[in-house]
Amino acid sequence: MNTENQARATASFTLRYQQPSDFHADAVQLLTHLERDEVQFAGKVKQPLAFREGLATLFAIVSSDYRYIPKDRTAYLAFMQMRRSARHQGLAKAYRAYFDWLLRNDPQAWLMLDPIISVHPDGLFLEVFSKDEACYAALALDQDLFETQGKLQFGTTHIDFSPELAQGLEQIRSFRSTHFAVGKTAVNFQTETAPALPDTEIIEKRIQVPQTWIRGLLQVQSAAQLPADIFHLKPIDLYNALRYLRLHADVKGKKRGLRIELVPNQPPRLILEPTDQVIEGSAEPYQGQQAKLIRLWGRRRLSLLKRFLPFAETIEVQVLGHGLPSFWILGGSGMSLTLAITGFTSSNWSQALNFDLLLPRRSETLAELTTVVAALQKVYVATLEELVVTTQLSELVCRTALQQASQQGLVIYDLAHDVYRYRPLTQEPLDMSHFQFRHPAEKLAYDLVARQQAISQLQLNLLPLEGIEISATITVKEDKRDYLAKLKLTEEGQISKASCSCHQIMTQGLSHGACSHLLALRIAYAAQQAKRDLSMITQETRLFTRRHQQQREQIQVTLNHQRLLISRELNQHIKPQQFAFNSVQEARQAYLGKIAQLELSGFIEG
Structure with missing residues (x-):
């Protein structure tokens, strides 16, 4: 059996736009993909600064890539030569020349699709996924954020979102009115920097997207429906954690995780490794039934939220487990931002496999899938209860169908509003046989x-x-x-x-x-x-921790056949105990009883 890894397969996408998206004369115009269904929206922004910071945060996430990339000036010199040759062609033609150059010289430069935008009855929904497959973000803009103008056309499409547009958005000010429009052509204004092209001349982005990137996007979106531990923070709590990380660089060779201590009826604690700096939560206490210690990776990516943080009023965090995806939901006035951090990189294949096992892996299609998706397509947005009533299906069948629809890129679950949205990822259905396995x-x-x-x-x-x-x-x-x-x-x-x-x-x-x-x-x-089966274990070791202010008490419990070993450490003083029993069953009962006693006393495993 040949086990050598083959080159990563890619999926080809061609995104065609009439002209680049632009900001001009206090108006933001997002141009949509010409070959997808028509989507229209236009309105005046009521909170320009919050709108600006929301889009800026979205651009920071989609352009983030924390992977190490060695320096190589060969591509840069070739790019500069192309830039000089296209200097006097105008912005629109220069865009087209740039994308043609990328396809010839660096086809892997664009490993991500442009942002996805959905215009729904309750507002706008923008989604992005980072190049390194580590961050997914969804920005929801409520209808209350705009004074709607003109006709609305509901649907989903891609939008052109370039660095030039991000720079233009920085010009938005609170003392000037800002207008916002989405469509295939400009609405009520023409950009001076990018004049409209004839119908036969359009901008094309030919993108080779790795199938692992698309699979990661679908998997993270599907994971939003899995059971999770939920706790709340205040914006100042997250700010304190980000400030500490900004002032203290990571130490090579040391742990760089983020530990979260959840104790029932106590505020959550964020612990930053390796110094074990404790950030006490100031929001409501954790409402779970059992104390837990969860360790996450990718904490530096939380800094991508820094521009949105001043406009956040509430923060809800949902965690799936050790090293698994975590969802950070920031809610503000008229808008919300959901950031999903996968918790692992492409090199950490163990955690990636562990994550895949949480999701259903189906080769067949549910018969009820078409019914549920058709019902959601009519209204675009619905809760699970509303879909159960509409389809006359049981809640379990409906939930399973929605889970499979999410993995096929047809449906998205909006954590911030607790609703399902009809959002086809591509114009044509994806061939799911390509995404069942990573490689x-x-x-x-x-x-x-x-x-x-x-x-x-x-x-x-x-x-x-x-x-x-x-x-x-x-x-x-x-x-x-x-x-x-x-x-x-x-x-x-x-x-x-x-x-x-x-x-x-x-x-x-x-x-x-x-x-x-x-x-x-x-x-x-x-x-x-x-x-x-816990009734069959004969050997096992667990470590429990309880924190009181800056002091930490640790108890290690070990079952070794007919012996029970307990080691307690407090203030660097270790007190060991050993118990011998007549049978393995008696030792096991004492072991499980000790664990239950520690959990009731506020100890956290880990």
């Missing part, structure tokens, strides 16, 4: 997991305070040989060490990604954990 190795991994006796019994080795080591022998009948795969997972689920006896890992390591055998081992372990 060929993942498809082979799921095939190995599905085979009987392909993966031997998993060997688990618990490493206190380090994580767990997993190993198994994987039999591939096509190769007529067995492979020994090993993984070492940290307590947060990250890969700290991986090895396999296959040719790919032996010669290239993980530089070209994980092989199908390591992926199969990770999937098999996740499936085993999901079916784990």
Whole structure:
């Protein structure tokens, strides 16, 4: 079986605009894709500064890329030569020349689609996804933010959103009236910097988008419907965290996560690693039933919210678990912004797999999918309860159909307003067979997991305070040989060490990604954990923490067959205890009872 990673497949999109979007004479004109359905909106902005900062935040997110990129002046010199040759062509023709140059010289420069805008009865909805697949953002502009003018045409399309437009938006001022329009052609004004082109001359952006980028966008949007832990912050709490991160640079080799302590009936706490700086929440207490400690990555991306923060009145955070996507919902007067941070990068394939397992993976299409989507298409926006009444389907069937529609790019769940929106990602339906797996190795991994006796019994080795080591022998009948795969997972689920006896890992390591055998081992372990029976465990270690002001008390509880070990640490003083029982069952009952006692006492696992 060939496990070498192939080049990432791409999907080709051609976006055609009559002219570039522009800001001129205190009017913002967003030009839409010519080959999609007509969408129209025009109005006067009631809060120009909030409108400006909302669009500026959206542009900062869509243009963000936190991946390391080495310097290369070859493309820059070629670009400067193209720029000199197109100097006197006018802005519109220069745009077209620039995109043609990108296609010839740097086809990977545009790895993202232009922002998606939906004009709905309750307002406008703009969506973006960053190039590094780490951030998704949705900006909702309510009808109350505008004095609507002219005819409205509901629908979804792409808009031209360039750096030049972002620079023009900076000219918006509160003492001048600002008008806003969306459509295929300019409304009530013509831009001086980009005169309208003849019908035969248009701007084309030919974009090669990786299928993993589209898949990541669909997955993050679908994850918004999963059960999550919810807590609230005040804008000053998030500001304090961002200020500390701005004044303290990350230390190489040190932890850079964001830990969130959630204790019932207590305000949430944000803990910044590695100094364990505690930011006490000042909003309402956490209303959950169980104390939790959740660790997230990508905390620096929260700084993308800095311009929107002064206009935010409430902040709601929804977290799915360790290293999984988190949703930060900022609500203000007449607008709201939802930022989803995936919690992992393309290199952290372990967490990406763990995230995929949370979502349903269906090869067949539900019969009720068409009914639910058709009902939503008529009204554009609806709650789950309204769709249940309209379609006469059960809530479970309706919810499942909406989940699948989200993964197909037909429907989006708006967390800020708790409604579903009809929003087709593309004009033509996506071929979902291209997005079921991230790459060929993942498809082979799921095939190995599905085979009987392909993966031997998993060997688990618990490493206190380090994580767990997993190993198994994987039999591939096509190769007529067995492979020994090993993984070492940290307590947060990250890969700290991986090895396999296959040719790919032996010669290239993980530089070209994980092989199908390591992926199969990770999937098999996740499936085993999901079916784990607490009444059968014989070995396990858990760590619990309770914080009182600046003091931290830690208790480590270990079950080792017929022995129970408890280690308590307070003020750097360690007090160990050991209990022996006559049977494993008695030791297990004492172990689970101790855990329940600690959770009731306000201790958090982790």
